[in-house]
Amino acid sequence: MTFGHFQSLQFRLAVPLAALYVAATAIAVGILIYQAYDTAGSLNDRELSLRADDLARAISTDDAGKAHLNLPPKLASAYAAAAGDNIFAIRDSTGSLIAALPDEFSDRTARWPPATDEPNYFRLNLGSNDYYGLSVALPSAAGPVSVSVARAAGSDALIHSLLREFVSDVAWISPFLMIATLAIGIFVIRNGLKPVREISQMASAIGPNSTSVRLPDKKLPTEISPLVASINRALDRLEQGFAVQREFTANAAHELRTPLAIITSALDSMGGNGERTKLRNDVARMNRLVEQLLRVARLDAVELDFGIVDLNKTAASVVATLAPWAIARQTTIALVGTEKPVEVRANANAVEDALRNLVENAVVHTAPGTEVTVTVLREGCVEVGDRGPGVPREDRERIFHRFWRGRRETDAGAGLGLSIVKEIMRAHRGRVSVEDNPGGGALFGLHFSLVY
Numbered sequence: 001m002t003f004g005h006f007q008s009l010q011f012r013l014a015v016p017l018a019a020l021y022v023a024a025t026a027i028a029v030g031i032l033i034y035q036a037y038d039t040a041g042s043l044n045d046r047e048l049s050l051r052a053d054d055l056a057r058a059i060s061t062d063d064a065g066k067a068h069l070n071l072p073p074k075l076a077s078a079y080a081a082a083a084g085d086n087i088f089a090i091r092d093s094t095g096s097l098i099a100a101l102p103d104e105f106s107d108r109t110a111r112w113p114p115a116t117d118e119p120n121y122f123r124l125n126l127g128s129n130d131y132y133g134l135s136v137a138l139p140s141a142a143g144p145v146s147v148s149v150a151r152a153a154g155s156d157a158l159i160h161s162l163l164r165e166f167v168s169d170v171a172w173i174s175p176f177l178m179i180a181t182l183a184i185g186i187f188v189i190r191n192g193l194k195p196v197r198e199i200s201q202m203a204s205a206i207g208p209n210s211t212s213v214r215l216p217d218k219k220l221p222t223e224i225s226p227l228v229a230s231i232n233r234a235l236d237r238l239e240q241g242f243a244v245q246r247e248f249t250a251n252a253a254h255e256l257r258t259p260l261a262i263i264t265s266a267l268d269s270m271g272g273n274g275e276r277t278k279l280r281n282d283v284a285r286m287n288r289l290v291e292q293l294l295r296v297a298r299l300d301a302v303e304l305d306f307g308i309v310d311l312n313k314t315a316a317s318v319v320a321t322l323a324p325w326a327i328a329r330q331t332t333i334a335l336v337g338t339e340k341p342v343e344v345r346a347n348a349n350a351v352e353d354a355l356r357n358l359v360e361n362a363v364v365h366t367a368p369g370t371e372v373t374v375t376v377l378r379e380g381c382v383e384v385g386d387r388g389p390g391v392p393r394e395d396r397e398r399i400f401h402r403f404w405r406g407r408r409e410t411d412a413g414a415g416l417g418l419s420i421v422k423e424i425m426r427a428h429r430g431r432v433s434v435e436d437n438p439g440g441g442a443l444f445g446l447h448f449s450l451v452y
Contacts, residue, residue, distance in 0.1 A: 014182075014185070017182070018185075029171075048151065051086070052088075053138065055069070055090060056147055057140070058071050059098060059140040059145060060141050067098045067143075084129065086101075087150050087151075088148060089147075089148045090145055091145065091146045092142060098142070109135070114137070115136050115146035115147070116137055119134040121134045130153040131151065131152055132151060133149050134150075195221065199216070199220075206235065212239060214232045215235075216228075306347055307347070309344055309351055311382050314348065315335055318352055318355045322356065325363070326359075326372065329368070333359065335374050337376045344451055350427065351428075353424060354420070355382060357417040359372060359374060362385070362386035362388070370387035379447075380450040381445050383443055384445075385437040385444075400419055401419060425447075428448060430449065432445065432446055
């Protein structure tokens with residue numbers, strides 16, 4: 001179990017609950033066992049009291065008024081069958097012995113004080129046995145009598161055996177009951193935290209391109225509702241901030257297009273020396289930056305519509321559009337397609353933007369007099385290879401960050417092209433790759449899922 005599990009809300013609830021169950025079970029079992037033994041003792045005392053009552057009722061008087069013990073046949077048989085286990089002694093109000101079993105017990109009780117209405121419990125050793133009993137004053141046909149009854153300490157072995165069996169059963173059943181209760185408790189906790197897990201999954205899917213998503217605030221536990229409401233308010237503020245940023249980027253790019261077009265037109269009509277060429281290159285770079293900013297704003301603000309796109313046709317369109325510009329830079333563009341269409345589910349304009357960015361980037365970085373190759377593969381991939389310096393392995397992740405240009409400064413670009421490519425591929429659930437081109441240079445690839 002990792003440290004994160006110890007920090008989970010489920011763990012924090014389950015551990016105290018487990019400790020509570022263990023403590024409650026231990027206390028309940030202890031009380032139950034204590035009550036069982038106490039009840040057994042009470043039953044033993046109750047049995048002795050009932051025996052004393054039976055003996056008092058069995059006393060009668062003869063014609064001379066002398067008291068005698070006349071046991072009913074069943075009671076007499078019971079005492080005869082367990083003569084060594086059950087003993088008694090009965091005396092009248094003057095202390096005279098009425099009946100005793102055995103005689104040795106009558107000698108012991110002769111020295112005892114008269115019994116009272118409240119039972120007086122005692123323990124004694126008689127012969128080789130230990131006895132537990134009581135003495136009590138009871139009414140009888142011969143008047144008040146003192147009855148002392150006792151039973152051998154081992155005569156309640158059956159009760160204690162049952163108690164031991166009961167304790168043994170409780171000892172092995174209790175852990176199973178506790179485990180079952182804990183399992184039910186953990187299940188209830190997990191089920192109760194299910195809305196939290198669902199909300200967490202929804203929250204993890206929210207990003208810069210899905211700020212309109214809000215967490216559901218219905219049928220939630222009252223403890224979670226304030227947190228969800230706070231998160232939704234934070235998302236409202238975040239969405240508003242992104243909207244302002246996107247609007248600013250789009251407006252700024254649109255506002256810049258007109259003056260740049262005027263400057264470009266003015267430069268075309270001007271005469272002059274090499275300074276005009278430098279100015280034209282700078283203005284061209286600014287125009288490219290503005291176009292890229294507009295693409296970024298469009299990607300951030302508009303949800304793409306998808307359809308069936310043939311990568312062969314898209315690649316041919318991009319190559320045809322950029323070929324004159326590449327030739328002007330002393331570079332050629334070659335297209336290697338497939339015989340059959342390579343169809344993918346995509347947005348045609350977005351795929352064209354991504355491929356155009358890769359081709360422009362390749363033309364800018366390749367050596368003059370070399371060739372940029374655009375290759376369409378049957379696996380749903382378009383590759384763009386150049387003969388430039390390539391991309392170092394340590395930079396192959398950072399080149400897709402916005403405005404990152406690396407250590408080599410170029411005469412064009414602002415570090416937005418590859419970030420646009422990555423965003424387009426992310427929207428298509430595809431990927432963009434970069435590796436070394438055989439023979440030198442870089443080889444970029446756009447990987448899509450084919451339509452079968």
